[in-house]
Amino acid sequence: MTGILDAVVIGAGSSGLGVSYFLKRQGCAHQVLERSRIGETWRTQRWDSFLLNSPNIRSVLPGDAFHGTDPWGASTQHQFVSYLESYAERHRLPVITDTPVKELSRDNGLFLVATPHNSLQARNVVIASGSLNCPKRPPLSAELPPTIRQLDSSAYRTAADLGQGAILVVGSGQSGGQIAEDLVLAGRTVFLATSRAGRLVRHYRGGDIFNWMTLSGFLDMPRQEFVLPSGKLPARGLLGATHTMSLQSLSAQGVVLLGRFLGVENGSLIFGDDLDEHIRFADESSADLKRFIDVYIERAGLNAPPAEDDPAETIVPHLPDPPIRSINLAESGITSVIWCTGFTGDFRWIKIPDAIDGGGQPIHQDGIGFVPGLYFSGLDFASTRKSGIIVGIAEEAERLAGHLAKRSGL
Known part of the structure; x- marks a missing residue:
């Protein structure tokens, strides 16, 4: 032409x-x-x-x-x-x-x-x-020693590619949660530095959650109504492709949950004291979506089954006691870090x-x-x-x- x-x-x-x-x-x-x-x-x-x-x-x-x-x-x-x-x-x-x-x-x-x-x-x-x-890494990634292999979620393929050693996954949105599960199911030792990310159940009231979000108008919500006060956009919540995933269910599978990754000090990885807050925020976001769908079902007069508890939401979390605030790199066995911290x-x-x-x-x-x-x-x-x-x-x-x-x- x-x-x-x-x-x-x-x-x-x-x-x-x-x-x-x-x-x-x-x-x-x-x-x-x-x-x-x-x-x-x-x-x-x-x-x-x-x-x-x-x-x-x-x-x-x-x-x-x-x-x-x-x-x-x-x-x-x-x-x-x-x-x-x-x-x-x-x-x-x-x-x-x-x-x-x-x-x-x-x-x-x-x-x-x-x-x-x-x-x-x-x-x-x-x-x-x-x-x-284009994957984004926080500036603190530069603080990690060169002996630690760093890669972004877009470069991860399979656990076998990472060699031996434990793995730290940073970020608990969609990619972080799904990759952490992929790794732990492969028998790897996995640490997950969590973030303030929502989550969704896979099925609710007899239907796929994605379908409910489409039908109810949840996905039609204008950008102005959910943009954060900082002007930034929220990460998309954790959603399993075939089943519900939660921080609780990941912990029950063996993933070690941590607070937000804050950096490196004196050869140790430092984490925030906000894990409980991240779990609570994810739970609340799931509950909020369910309420939105409930209102739609009632307004539309649909004959949907009653809500049932999802095992991934009701399972008791296996949390470190006391909470882990620092991990000595020389003693941890961590050899790889996967950054699941967003894209641009x-x-x-x-x-x-x-x-x-x-x-x-x-x-x-x-x-x-x-x-x-x-x-x-x-x-x-x-x-x-x-x-x-x-x-x-x-x-x-x-x-x-x-x-x-x-x-x-x-």
């Missing part, structure tokens, strides 16, 4: 493909540029036992419907990547792989998209490269004033950039709770594509 395009979509993950689907329906002349392969982040930043948290029936893209035999099951990342490839082929989306964008600039009202192969001109650009592909996006290649802020993150309102014709798709919590997850793609993609088409007079 030559000449000036109506749009270029950058990224062929689930968000980029969803946007492309609607752009094609609008008759928008566009190309989707992918730095490597379709679904590259899904391929390279997940551990071996990883499963999607959204059930199969809620893990389909726009224009598709689930017709499989296990609607409430969980897919592996490999199965989901195969689905993305099939989706792009079946809908004949204009995806060009192995084409990383080196620079995005703007001149005379047109966007200039530079790749190693050529440069494209477009009236609009949709950036769908995601905001959760890399947008340094955008060379357009007012496109990104001082922290290097997109300036936008509900995915619509402040620069006319610039859009961002798939940003975590961009406008609602479901922004950035698969179930939110159809709504966001259709809205952004519609805005783009109207702007372009299509």
Whole structure:
């Protein structure tokens, strides 16, 4: 395709493909540029036992419907990547792989998209490269001695790769809790430095919790209503892909629970005195969601079964007594630290004033950039709770594509 395009979509993950689907329906002349392969982040930043948290029936893209035999099951990342490839082929989306964008600039009202192969001109650009592909480590990671192997959750694959020794997992959100369980089930000694993260049950009142969150409108809650007073966004709560996970259940499996990791002093790892608070916060967040769903069930007049206790929530926690506030590295046997402390996006290649802020993150309102014709798709919590997850793609993609088409007079 030559000449000036109506749009270029950058990224062929689930968000980029969803946007492309609607752009094609609008008759928008566009190309989707992918730095490597379709679904590259899904391929390279997940551990071996990883499963999607959204059930199969809620893990389909726009224009598709689930017709499989296990609607409430969980897919592996490999199965989901195969689905993305099939989706792009079946809908004949204009995806060009192995084409990383080196620079995005703007001149005379047109966007200039530079790749190693050529440069494209477009009236609009949709950036769908995601905001959760660059792991973040706290500065205190530099305090660990070089004898300790450090890796991010995106680099973890399996316990066997870590060699011998105990493992410290830092962060008890989704990745931290799931990786800690993966390790302890492999027979490893695991310490988990907890954080103030919520959690969710897997099933509630006869249904999958993800389905309840979708039906009840919980995932439609606007960003403004759950952003923290500091302006930061909360981590997504701990959710097992096939079963309920809690700090209590992890401790019962043998994971040693600790407070927040504070750093290193005199050869010892130091932890906060806030473990009980973290357990309590996770419990309260689960209870709050259940109450939200209860209200929805009553309001909608649904004949749902009564609530039942979940063993992962009622199990007695096995906590260190007295609480562990420090661990001597020379005596602990800890040889590896896995950082499960969040992600951000890399947008340094955008060379357009007012496109990104001082922290290097997109300036936008509900995915619509402040620069006319610039859009961002798939940003975590961009406008609602479901922004950035698969179930939110159809709504966001259709809205952004519609805005783009109207702007372009299509």
